[in-house]
Amino acid sequence: MSLPALRNTTMGTAPQRSAEERSLQAAGGALAVGFVVGFIVFFGTRRPLSGEDSIGAAAGAVSALISLAAFGFVAWRHVLTRLKDRTRLRWLYVLDVVALALAHAALSYMGAVALFAIFQQAFIGLTLDAFAAALLMAMATGLTAYLTSANVQSLTTERVATLMAVFLTLGVLDAMMNTSQSDWWHSNISALGTAHSGTASTFNITLVVAGALIVALAHFILADLEHYSTTDAGAVAFAEIQTLRQKAGQRWLQFLGARRWAERVPQDRYVHPRLRPVYGCLVLMGAGLALAGFIPVDESELLHNTGATGMVLAWAVLVVSLPWWIPGLGFTFHVTSAVFVAGVTLSALLYLPLHYYNLTAMELIAFAMIMTWLILFIRQVASVPEPRGTAAAQV
DSSP, X not given: OOSSOOOOOSTTOHHHHHHHHHHHHHHHHHHXXXXXXXXXXXXXXXXXXXXXXSHHHHHHHHHHHHHHXXXXXXXXXXXXXXXXXXXXXXXXXXXXXXXXXXXXXXXXXXXXXXXXXHHHHHSTTOEEOHHHHHHHHHHHHHHHHHHHHHHHTTOOHHHHHHXXXXXXXXXXXXXXXXXXXXXXXXXXXXXXXXXXXXXXXXXXXXXXXXXXXXXXXXXXXXXXXXHHTTSTXXXXXXXXXXXXXXXXXXXXXXHHTHHHHHHHSOTHHHHSOOOHHHHHHHHHHHHHHHHHHHSOTTTOHHHHHHHHHHHHHHHHHHHHHHHHHSGGGOHHHHHHHHHHHHHHHHHHHHHTTTOSSOHHHHXXXXXXXXXXXXXXXXXXXXXXXXXXXXOOXXX
């Protein structure tokens, strides 16, 4: 599943050339717009590279708008086509599109601001006139349009997961670095979303959009799992588990429960896994994270904690149930998942009752492990072999 559907492994094919042409067209238009807007905004003044009322601040805002425009430029036809498709709820598809567009725009803004801040540290005290400032803005907007267009035209599950992880990490880091409450970490990470933190909007919007991205990611993963269930992966996974039973030793397998487990699961379950429960857990994870951002802890601690806890519980149910829902993912992956569950449990125990560190540390460690597991899960599903006699899948 992608937006739009383009995945080609043959170099120099017509769809690839067309996609590259659209990226270059978007970049060219953004260059011209960036220069004109920059010259008008900076006319008659000299501006620093970073800080308030700077080139970087203006470039970040314009780059975010350009990213939205580039997203629409390359995706609008596909979006209209999908909206006419009645096989899926329209509002869910609109949610995916909005979340992906906002994530690209936010990353464009943060990237431009950070880049200009770095150069300001290299050229301390530098100010530029309108012409030079407009050139820099044109370069920033052109690069933004090119990268956004190129990424949108080949969105895969792995790319959406990377987009979500990078967006969430940078958004939370931005809130951490710019908060006016320097001791926020003494309580918990949710303190960044309170009214007196100074970064409440940044933190809360990041959680809401990241939650919507996880829901969008669930749709991508569902499409990959449906592809999984139509390939030879089931037979391959079943053969691998049989080999493990023969080589690993009876005591070790009995200790892990793998021998009895492999015997009880019918072979057709490997070819036809249960996909809907997996999809439901992923959607609940995204909804929980979005709820935690939509309702800050200082407005309703109960609802905020319900969203955050619900996300963790949905993840735990997914990980624990995967050996029954999709046993064909393989023995090694399921053991790895058990290690991650143990790690999250240990991080909670180190907070309570051992009091080794505070709640903030526990939240950061647990959340990092959950996101890492999610990426490993996506890569595991994406590594499924193609059916015999077929070409590379169009996702």
